[in-house]
Amino acid sequence: MPLAGSRLALIGGGNMAEALVRGLLRAAVLPPDSIVVTDTRPERLEHFQKHYRVAAVAHNPTAAATADVLILAVKPQILEKVVQEIAPALKPTALIISIAAGVPIASIATHLEPSARVCRTMPNICALVAHAATAIAAGPTATPEDMKQVRAIFEAVGIVVEVEESLMDAATGLSGSGPAYVFLIVEALADAGVRVGLPRYQAQQLAAATVLGSAHLLIDTGLHPGVLKDQVTSPGGTAIAGLHTLEAGGLRTTLINAVVSATERSRQLGEQHTKRQ
Numbered sequence: 001m002p003l004a005g006s007r008l009a010l011i012g013g014g015n016m017a018e019a020l021v022r023g024l025l026r027a028a029v030l031p032p033d034s035i036v037v038t039d040t041r042p043e044r045l046e047h048f049q050k051h052y053r054v055a056a057v058a059h060n061p062t063a064a065a066t067a068d069v070l071i072l073a074v075k076p077q078i079l080e081k082v083v084q085e086i087a088p089a090l091k092p093t094a095l096i097i098s099i100a101a102g103v104p105i106a107s108i109a110t111h112l113e114p115s116a117r118v119c120r121t122m123p124n125i126c127a128l129v130a131h132a133a134t135a136i137a138a139g140p141t142a143t144p145e146d147m148k149q150v151r152a153i154f155e156a157v158g159i160v161v162e163v164e165e166s167l168m169d170a171a172t173g174l175s176g177s178g179p180a181y182v183f184l185i186v187e188a189l190a191d192a193g194v195r196v197g198l199p200r201y202q203a204q205q206l207a208a209a210t211v212l213g214s215a216h217l218l219i220d221t222g223l224h225p226g227v228l229k230d231q232v233t234s235p236g237g238t239a240i241a242g243l244h245t246l247e248a249g250g251l252r253t254t255l256i257n258a259v260v261s262a263t264e265r266s267r268q269l270g271e272q273h274t275k276r277q
Helices: 015-026 042-052 060-065 076-089 105-109 125-129 144-155 165-176 178-195 200-221 225-232 238-248 251-276
Strands: 008-011 035-038 055-057 069-072 095-098 117-122 132-138 158-162
Touching: 008 015, 008 060, 015 035, 015 042, 015 125, 015 144, 035 042, 035 060, 042 055, 055 060, 060 076, 069 076, 069 144, 076 105, 076 251, 095 105, 095 144, 105 117, 105 251, 117 144, 117 165, 125 132, 132 144, 132 165, 144 158, 165 178, 165 251, 178 200, 178 251, 200 225, 238 251
Parallel strands: 008 035, 008 069, 035 055, 069 095, 095 117, 132 158
Antiparallel strands: 117 132
């Protein structure tokens, strides 16, 4: 096991940190006594201690001092302050993993020793149900063994794809923000079901299950989505009528533009963060 014997600290006890703790414990990647979580809210510390039996403290440097692997699970706007706070306490051999959207590895490394090993990740909200899509990128000093550890952590909550850091903004625009697009699509499909006569709850069930089943079919078969689309579409049938309307309405172009816009926004946030330093 890549993380065997390691101590893990999660700086920040929000939803993503909780999803990672739950996934790591469920997959037996780490035992509870090897994990510590920090948060400024007493109720969150109590929650982690009660439900997961992990250590939970309010003082970030205390948690950082014992960590072999440290995950920065705080919002991008406070990341710089947190890194400056914990830097003096870090072990020289500690691996640093960031989940902050838009913040470049170089910006984090600025506050650490030159030999510090930093990796950047972009999971999504689906980690809460162990179906995340996470992009991971290695910093210039990170080793192949480091990336095995990063992969082991995030595979506990879904699938992992390794990319160059230059593509992390693109991953943010696609999979990081992607659940919001899918939720909007499911909501629209449910509205459509209501429009043609289905009760609201049934329409939402059918819409969500259709999206879930289609995704499983795509992943499990490995077929191109166009091939699967053609299998559903019969000559003169209902699916081709619906597809014709979607194409006329510009759905394909709209989704592409949404990913492009989100990618650009992630890039802007990173540039703003760099300028503030």
